[in-house]
Structure formats: structure tokens, C-alpha cells
Amino acid sequence: MNDWGHPYATPANETLTLITAELTANAVRHGHVPGRDFHVQLTLAEGTFRIEVTDTRAEKQPPAASPSATDSLSESGRGLLLVAALADDWGVSPRKAAPGKTAWAGCTRGQRATR
Numbered sequence: 001m002n003d004w005g006h007p008y009a010t011p012a013n014e015t016l017t018l019i020t021a022e023l024t025a026n027a028v029r030h031g032h033v034p035g036r037d038f039h040v041q042l043t044l045a046e047g048t049f050r051i052e053v054t055d056t057r058a059e060k061q062p063p064a065a066s067p068s069a070t071d072s073l074s075e076s077g078r079g080l081l082l083v084a085a086l087a088d089d090w091g092v093s094p095r096k097a098a099p100g101k102t103a104w105a106g107c108t109r110g111q112r113a114t115r
Contacts, residue, residue, distance in 0.1 A: 001013045001016060001017075001042075004044055012049075012107075015086050015107065016042070016049055016051065016107060018082065018086060019051055019082075019083050019086055019087055019105050019107070020040065020042070020051050020053070022079040022080070022082050022083050023040075023051060023053040023079075023083065023103045023104075023105065024038065024040060024053050025079060026053070026079055026080070026103065027053050027054075027055040027103070030057070030060045031055030031056070031057040031060060031100070031101070032055070032057065033055070033056045033057050036055075036056040038053060038054060038055040038056070039052075039053070039054040040052070040053050041053075041054075047108060048088075048106050048107065048108050049106065049107045049108075050104060050105070050106050051104060051105045051106075051107075052102050052103070052104045053102065053103050053104075054095055054100060054101070054102040054103075055100050055101065056095070056098065056099055056100040057099075057100060057101070058094070058095070058099045058100050058101060083105050086105075086107070087105035087106060087107055088106050088107055088108050089105070089106045090103070090104060090105040090106070091103075091104060092104070
């Protein structure tokens with residue numbers, strides 16, 4: 001992010017860091033398969049940052065619809081709400097050529113990522 005003109009502690013950097021943290025936490029908590037890792041990729045193309053987190057667990061999918069609010073006393077369950085609020089778009093795609101899935105989020109450079 002720093003090399004792309006968004007130094008640490010800038011709104012864009014902090015937003016993308018938070019989205020990445022939420023997607024990777026979900027991969028660790030819900031997508032973990034013993035003996036297998038997950039993969040994180042951040043790209044910038046045509047003014048859009050794209051975060052992709054791929055894990056190897058195909059049968060555990062996040063909800064297809066917008067994430068719902070959780071019990072206010074719950075200590076977890078808000079990660080996808082944050083991703084939906086911060087990203088311009090997000091979703092889940094099947095992993096190509098192997099079992100698993102890729103959770104992704106996109107933020108347009110200079111718009112939501114710089115709030």
C-alpha cells in the first residue's frame with residue numbers, strides 16, 4: 001500500500017488492512033483444514049484495490065445474502081458486516097483448480113478506501 005501511494009496510518013491503508021484482517025480471520029476460523037494454509041493477495045488494477053483470501057474448505061461458505069446483525073452481546077460475528085460496510089463490493093467465488101473458495105473485496109481508489 002505504501003508503494004502505491006497510501007502510507008501507513010492513511011484512511012485507505014487502514015481500511016484495506018481492516019478488510020484484509022477480517023477476511024483472513026474468517027479463513028483461519030471457518031476455512032481451516034489441518035495441514036493446509038490460506039493465501040492472501042492484494043492487487044491494484046484500474047483504480048480498484050482487490051483483496052482475495054483463498055482457503056481450502058469448500059463446504060463452509062459465508063452467507064449468500066448480506067450478512068445479518070448478530071446479538072449485541074456476542075463477541076464475534078461482525079466481520080462480514082464490517083467488510084460489507086467498508087468495501088465497494090465483496091463476495092465469495094469457488095476456488096479454481098482445487099477445493100476451496102476465495103473471499104474477495106474491492107475498494108475503488110480514492111473513494112470508500114479513503115474515508
